[in-house]
Amino acid sequence: MPSNLRARVVALSDPANQPVKDQIEWLYAALSILDGKANGMLQINSLVMAVIAAFVGYVQSQPVGGIHPCVMRAGVGGCVVAFGLLTLSSLRCMIIVRMGWGFLTDLTPDRPLSDFTKEIEELCALTDRRTQNFYWAWWLSGIGFVLTSILALAGGVFALGGYR
Numbered sequence: 001m002p003s004n005l006r007a008r009v010v011a012l013s014d015p016a017n018q019p020v021k022d023q024i025e026w027l028y029a030a031l032s033i034l035d036g037k038a039n040g041m042l043q044i045n046s047l048v049m050a051v052i053a054a055f056v057g058y059v060q061s062q063p064v065g066g067i068h069p070c071v072m073r074a075g076v077g078g079c080v081v082a083f084g085l086l087t088l089s090s091l092r093c094m095i096i097v098r099m100g101w102g103f104l105t106d107l108t109p110d111r112p113l114s115d116f117t118k119e120i121e122e123l124c125a126l127t128d129r130r131t132q133n134f135y136w137a138w139w140l141s142g143i144g145f146v147l148t149s150i151l152a153l154a155g156g157v158f159a160l161g162g163y164r
Helices: 003-012 015-061 069-097 102-106 117-161
Strands: none
Touching (some): 015 069, 069 117
8 A cells, every 4th residue: 555545544533534434435425326326227227138149149040930030030129229228228337337546646645634525526526436337337228228128028029820
């Protein structure tokens, strides 16, 4: 641990810096919540993407049979779009869970040890960026899930009824 970082950590334990310490702890708690939600969304996305990949592989290996080729191509195309949306969502989630220690470069010895404004500003900006990434990841996943559900329902109807 660099000496300036160690001195700043020690300065946080000073009772006079308790409000600053509380703000930093709150921001890290918010980042931890976002990290947990992004990890959960990554797991769900990967599960749905595996189902889509298995479905597309299965459909491509089957003879056309009772399903009209246009319907089959539309279903596979929709699955590819859903897969793409879930991939974009997963990339957003990976940005959220990425570790970065850029604020450590701002630990210059000329700043007073009791001045944590730069660290708090960096943590606020990081929380805002990760919240925006989660917002977009959530929407991309939501659209991908709805599209996958519609395709699964339509595929089930066509599979049960057959093409006439």
